[in-house]
Amino acid sequence: MKAFLKRDVDMRTQSQWIKDSIANTRLASEVCAGMEIRSLSQNKVSSNDTHHFNAHIYVDGTKVMRVENDGRGGNNYYTPPKEEGRKLYRKAIDIAENYCKTERWYEYEEIRSKEDSDFSFYKEMDLEFAYLDIAIGSLINEQLTLKEMGKALRNRIHIIDRDANGGKGLLYATDKRATELQVANAKRAIKEIGKHFDYILINDFDEETQLKLWLTIN
Numbered sequence: 516m517k518a519f520l521k522r523d524v525d526m527r528t529q530s531q532w533i534k535d536s537i538a539n540t541r542l543a544s545e546v547c548a549g550m551e552i553r554s555l556s557q558n559k560v561s562s563n564d565t566h567h568f569n570a571h572i573y574v575d576g577t578k579v580m581r582v583e584n585d586g587r588g589g590n591n592y593y594t595p596p597k598e599e600g601r602k603l604y605r606k607a608i609d610i611a612e613n614y615c616k617t618e619r620w621y622e623y624e625e626i627r628s629k630e631d632s633d634f635s636f637y638k639e640m641d642l643e644f645a646y647l648d649i650a651i652g653s654l655i656n657e658q659l660t661l662k663e664m665g666k667a668l669r670n671r672i673h674i675i676d677r678d679a680n681g682g683k684g685l686l687y688a689t690d691k692r693a694t695e696l697q698v699a700n701a702k703r704a705i706k707e708i709g710k711h712f713d714y715i716l717i718n719d720f721d722e723e724t725q726l727k728l729w730l731t732i733n
Contacts, residue, residue, distance in 0.1 A: 529677075529713070532677055532684075533715070533724065533728070536683075536684060536731055537724070537728060540730055541618065542657055542723070542726065542727065542730075543614065543618070543654045544654060544657055546613070546617060547610050547611070547653075549606065549610055550572065550574050550606075550610045550654075551654065552570045552573075552582075552651065552654045553571050553573050554570055555658055556568060556569050556570065557655075557659065558586065561585075562586040563586050563588065564586070564587060565584050565587070565652075566584060566586060566652070566655055566659075567587075569581065570582055570583070574600075574603040574604075574607050575606070577599075577600065578600070579596050579600040580593055580594045580595065580600060580604065581593070581594040582594075582647075590644060590648055591647065593644065593647070607647065608643045608646060608647065610650065611646040611647045611649070611650035614646075614649070614650040615646050619649050626642060626646070657726075660729070661726055664726060668718050668725065669693055670693060671688040671689060671690070671691065672688070672692070672698060672718055673686060673687065673717045673718060674686070674687060674689055674705075674714050674715065674717065675714065675715040675717055675728065676713070676714060677713035677714070677715060683732070684715075684732045686729070689701075693718055698718055701718075702719065
């Protein structure tokens with residue numbers, strides 16, 4: 516009975532530790548809810564100062580326009596939306612501006628200061644594309660990180676040592692393949708040593724929690 520109670524307390528503590536660790540980690544897809552990137556194609560070799568990519572921007576499940584970048588550090592190129600996508604284009608701009616305001620406020624302030632300058636080259640369309648560039652860039656980074664993380668977690672079991680790094684935790688890959696059997700074995704092993712070490716099996720969480728832990732602790 517005592518062992519059960521201790522484990523129950525440990526699990527609640529573990530759950531709270533995870534919540535606290537990722538409390539300030541907001542995914543671009545969360546903040547930009549309603550807007551998403553689909554059909555993303557990236558050329559990693561020719562990506563230099565920016566991603567060399569092409570993709571489609573969707574708003575509320577409807578394709579609005581195509582976006583691409585040649586990977587040489589310049590701004591994105593946007594295909595003008597068709598008539599049915601113009602209202603949704605305005606919503607995309609609003610979502611992107613809100614993202615910049617809340618998550619990338621330093622860049623937002625820089626953009627606004629240039630707009631207010633007597634020597635500003637920024638016009639309304641330039642502002643809109645500046646907001647979009649930042650939000651789209653964050654959504655693409657998230658997708659690429661998710662792909663990288665998914666591949667890593669499918670290949671190897673990953674563990675978080677809660678006590679490492681001054682209690683901030685350390686995420687590392689084990690030498691065990693992430694097969695169903697090995698994951699089950701790892702869960703049993705962590706339960707067994709849980710009285711002495713605080714380990715968390717990241718492979719066992721939902722994708723959103725995995726990604727937030729990956730971005731926060733990795």
